[in-house]
Amino acid sequence: MPDALLDLQDLGVQFPDRNRPGGVLKAVDGVSLSVAPGEILGLVGESGSGKTTLGKTLLRLYEPAAGKILLQGKDITHLDEAALRPHRRAMQMVFQDPLSSFNPRQTIHTAIATPLLLHGLCSKAELPARIAAILAEVGLPADFAPRYPHQMSGGQLQRAAIGRSLALEPQLIVADEAVSKLDVSVRAQILNLLRRLQAERNLAMVFITHDLHVARFLCHRIAVMHFGKLLELGPTEQIFENPTHDYTRALIGTLHDLPA
Numbered sequence: 703m704p705d706a707l708l709d710l711q712d713l714g715v716q717f718p719d720r721n722r723p724g725g726v727l728k729a730v731d732g733v734s735l736s737v738a739p740g741e742i743l744g745l746v747g748e749s750g751s752g753k754t755t756l757g758k759t760l761l762r763l764y765e766p767a768a769g770k771i772l773l774q775g776k777d778i779t780h781l782d783e784a785a786l787r788p789h790r791r792a793m794q795m796v797f798q799d800p801l802s803s804f805n806p807r808q809t810i811h812t813a814i815a816t817p818l819l820l821h822g823l824c825s826k827a828e829l830p831a832r833i834a835a836i837l838a839e840v841g842l843p844a845d846f847a848p849r850y851p852h853q854m855s856g857g858q859l860q861r862a863a864i865g866r867s868l869a870l871e872p873q874l875i876v877a878d879e880a881v882s883k884l885d886v887s888v889r890a891q892i893l894n895l896l897r898r899l900q901a902e903r904n905l906a907m908v909f910i911t912h913d914l915h916v917a918r919f920l921c922h923r924i925a926v927m928h929f930g931k932l933l934e935l936g937p938t939e940q941i942f943e944n945p946t947h948d949y950t951r952a953l954i955g956t957l958h959d960l961p962a
């Protein structure tokens with residue numbers, strides 16, 4: 703895909719196998735896929751299928767054993783930290799557990815201010831207004847800035863985590879089970895927030911989830927992973943209505959057993 707934001711080509715990631723001393727586990731095995739600007743790509747598959755490993759590797763948090771990662775056509779697969787720095791801004795991650803993704807001794811203000819100052823995106827004088835604008839964008843009042851993580855609910859904190867990731871104006875967010883720890887009503891609010899951000903900012907996302915309801919609601923296309931391999935990839939309705947693989951059919955079959 704020539705105008706892809708992100709292009710993964712035959713990506714492989716290996717770990718020492720925890721169950722076989724001396725053995726190698728192919729956590730991601732020959733995965734090729736691309737993400738267009740503003741596209742939400744869902745990564746689904748059962749536990750251990752390699753979703754998180756793929757997400758972390760495309761962000762260059764893990765070193766790939768094989769293949770290529772192209773960001774806006776630039777090969778970032780083996781760039782060192784210094785060369786990677788300008789590209790890091792373009793891709794941010796939102797984790798499952800917002801509490802553990804914040805430093806408990808830092809206020810929300812400091813957590814959002816730090817990357818802004820580090821990347822020279824804002825002067826100290828501009829910080830309060832900038833942080834208030836970021837909080838407003840994720841539906842939090844400005845007076846949440848002086849709060850510490852433990853003074854916020856899970857949903858409020860996930861909003862703050864999304865705000866922090868937006869501070870650097872990324873083009874792509876990798877969200878790893880970002881709503882799975884939230885209550886159902888809060889989950890819907892955060893999903894709507896992600897949808898709005900995608901539409902307003904043309905923000906692309908790799909949305910990792912084991913929840914097929916969530917994937918169907920949010921994602922434009924869905925990639926199904928199985929034992930580190932990409933089993934199939936297609937528009938969301940096609941995956942749900944006309945899956946090619948028995949494994950996908952079985953995965954979707956479980957959807958009918960889940961509460962809506």
Ligand SMILES: Nc1ncnc2c1ncn2[C@@H]1O[C@H](COP(=O)(O)OP(=O)(O)OP(=O)(O)O)[C@@H](O)[C@H]1O
Nearest residue numbers: 717718729747748749750751752753754755756912
């Ligand atoms: N740091 C690591 N060292 C060794 N093995 C790892 C490491 N991280 C992941 N693995 C293994 O790689 C495989 C893929 O794991 P991964 O966490 O990417 O899967 P997942 O689909 O995200 O699963 P889950 O939904 O449970 O998070 C698993 O077999 C896992 O045990």
